[in-house]
Amino acid sequence: MAQMNFGGVIENVMTREEFPLEKAREILKDEVIAVLGYGVQGPGQACNLRDNGFNVIVGQRQGKTYEKAVADGWKPGETLFSLEEAAQKGTIVCMLLSDAAQISVWPKIKQYLTPGKALYFSHGFAITYKERTNIIPPADIDVIMVAPKGSGTSLRTMFLEGRGLNSSYAVYQDATGRAKDRTLAIGIGIGSGYLFETTFKREVYSDLTGERGSLMGAIQGLLLAQYEVLRENGHTPSEAFNETVEELTQSLMPLFAKNGMDWMYANCSTTAQRGALDWMGPFHDAIKPVMQKLYESVKSGNEAQISIDSNSQPDYREKLNAELRALRDSEMWQTAVTVRKLRPENN
Numbered sequence: 001m002a003q004m005n006f007g008g009v010i011e012n013v014m015t016r017e018e019f020p021l022e023k024a025r026e027i028l029k030d031e032v033i034a035v036l037g038y039g040v041q042g043p044g045q046a047c048n049l050r051d052n053g054f055n056v057i058v059g060q061r062q063g064k065t066y067e068k069a070v071a072d073g074w075k076p077g078e079t080l081f082s083l084e085e086a087a088q089k090g091t092i093v094c095m096l097l098s099d100a101a102q103i104s105v106w107p108k109i110k111q112y113l114t115p116g117k118a119l120y121f122s123h124g125f126a127i128t129y130k131e132r133t134n135i136i137p138p139a140d141i142d143v144i145m146v147a148p149k150g151s152g153t154s155l156r157t158m159f160l161e162g163r164g165l166n167s168s169y170a171v172y173q174d175a176t177g178r179a180k181d182r183t184l185a186i187g188i189g190i191g192s193g194y195l196f197e198t199t200f201k202r203e204v205y206s207d208l209t210g211e212r213g214s215l216m217g218a219i220q221g222l223l224l225a226q227y228e229v230l231r232e233n234g235h236t237p238s239e240a241f242n243e244t245v246e247e248l249t250q251s252l253m254p255l256f257a258k259n260g261m262d263w264m265y266a267n268c269s270t271t272a273q274r275g276a277l278d279w280m281g282p283f284h285d286a287i288k289p290v291m292q293k294l295y296e297s298v299k300s301g302n303e304a305q306i307s308i309d310s311n312s313q314p315d316y317r318e319k320l321n322a323e324l325r326a327l328r329d330s331e332m333w334q335t336a337v338t339v340r341k342l343r344p345e346n347n
C-alpha cells in the first residue's frame with residue numbers, strides 16, 4: 001500500500017504497479033464473480049472484468065437491458081442468468097442494481113449468500129442506510145466495496161483507451177480473512193486506475209453530496225443562473241451559451257484538469273485573473289451555506305429516503321426521463337445542440 005501525500009495529508013493508496021493484474025487474477029482464480037444488474041455500472045464492470053480474464057457471469061431481469069447484455073456477448077444459460085440464478089452461482093455477488101432495486105430484490109437474493117461468499121457494492125448506500133434499506137448481510141460473509149468515481153460508461157471507455165478511472169474501496173465485514181485481498185483484486189479487475197481507502201459511510205456521504213453538488217446539481221444551477229442573467233440583459237443564446245458553457249468545457253476545464261486552477265487562471269488575461277480572484281470569494285460565500293444544508297440532508301438520511309421513495313415507484317424511469325427531457329428542451333441545452341454541430345471536429 002503506497003502512502004501518498006494529498007495536499008499535506010497522508011493517505012493509503014493502492015496502485016496497479018503495487019497490485020498488478022496478475023496478482024488480482026491469482027487471488028480470484030477460483031471465484032465466480034456474479035454481476036447483478038446491467039444498467040450503467042453493470043456493463044462497465046462486467047465487460048472490463050471479462051476482458052481482464054476473470055470468471056464473470058451476469059444476472060439481469062428480462063427486458064431491454066437483458067437484450068443489451070446479450071448484444072454485449074453474454075450467453076443465456078452460460079454467462080447470463082436471472083438475478084437469483086446468478087446470485088446462487090456467484091462466490092462474489094456484485095450488487096449493481098439501482099440502489100432502490102437492491103432493496104426490492106434483497107429478500108430473494110439473501111438466501112444465496114452462503115458462508116464464505118462476498119457481497120460486493122459500488123456504493124455505501126445499502127449498508128450505511130440499512131435501517132431504511134433493510135439490507136442486513138449475514139455475519140459469515142465478506143461485505144466489500146469498490147466505488148468507481150465516475151460513470152460506468154467512462155469506466156468502460158477509459159479502460160478501452162488504456163486509461164483507468166480511480167475508485168475508492170472499503171471493507172465493511174471480513175468473515176474470511178480474505179476480504180481486503182478480494183476487494184483490491186476486484187478493484188484492479190474492473191479497471192480502476194488506482195484505489196483510495198474509505199468507509200461505506202464516508203463513500204455514500206461524499207458521493208451523494210458530490211452528485212447533488214458540484215458534479216451535477218450545483219453545476220447546472222450555476223450555469224443556468226449565469227445564462228439567464230446574460231439573456232435577461234439582451235445577450236443572444238449563442239453568446240450566452242458560449243460564454244457560460246462552451247468555453248468552460250472546451251477551453252478552460254481541460255486546462256485546470258491538467259495543471260490546476262492557478263494554471264488555468266495564468267493562461268487567461270490579467271483582466272480575467274483580477275476579476276476571477278475578486279469574485280471567487282463572494283461566489284464561495286453564497287454557495288457554502290447551500291452545500292452545508294445539502295450535507296446535513298445527506299447525513300440525516302433525508303436524501304437517501306427521497307431517492308428510495310421516488311425510485312421505488314413502478315414508473316420511476318418514465319418520470320426521470322420526463323424531467324431529463326425538460327432539461328434537454330430548455331433553451332440553454334437546445335442552444336448546445338447547435339453549438340455542438342458547429343464544432344469543426346463534428347463536421
Ligand SMILES: NC(=O)C1=CN([C@@H]2O[C@H](COP(=O)(O)OP(=O)(O)OC[C@H]3O[C@@H](n4cnc5c(N)ncnc54)[C@H](O)[C@@H]3O)[C@@H](O)[C@H]2O)C=CC1
Nearest residue numbers: 037038039040041042065096097098101122123150151152
Ligand atoms: N451509474 C453509475 O455510473 C454509478 C453507479 N454507482 C452505483 O452502482 C450501483 C448500480 O447503479 P446503476 O448502474 O446506475 O444502476 P441502474 O439504475 O442503471 O440499474 C441497474 C439495473 O437495475 C435493474 N433494476 C431496476 N429495478 C429493478 C427491479 N425492481 N428488479 C430487478 N432489477 C431492477 C435494471 O434492469 C438495471 O439493469 C448503485 O449502487 C449506484 O449507486 C456507483 C458509481 C457510478
Ligand SMILES: CC(=O)[C@](C)(O)C(=O)O
Nearest residue numbers: 148149150151152207211
Ligand atoms: C457517476 C457517479 O459516480 C455518480 C454520479 O455518483 C452516480 O452515478 O451515482
Ligand SMILES: [Mg+2]
Nearest residue numbers: 148149150207
Ligand atoms: Mg459517484
Ligand SMILES: [Mg+2]
Nearest residue numbers: 123207208211
Ligand atoms: Mg452516486
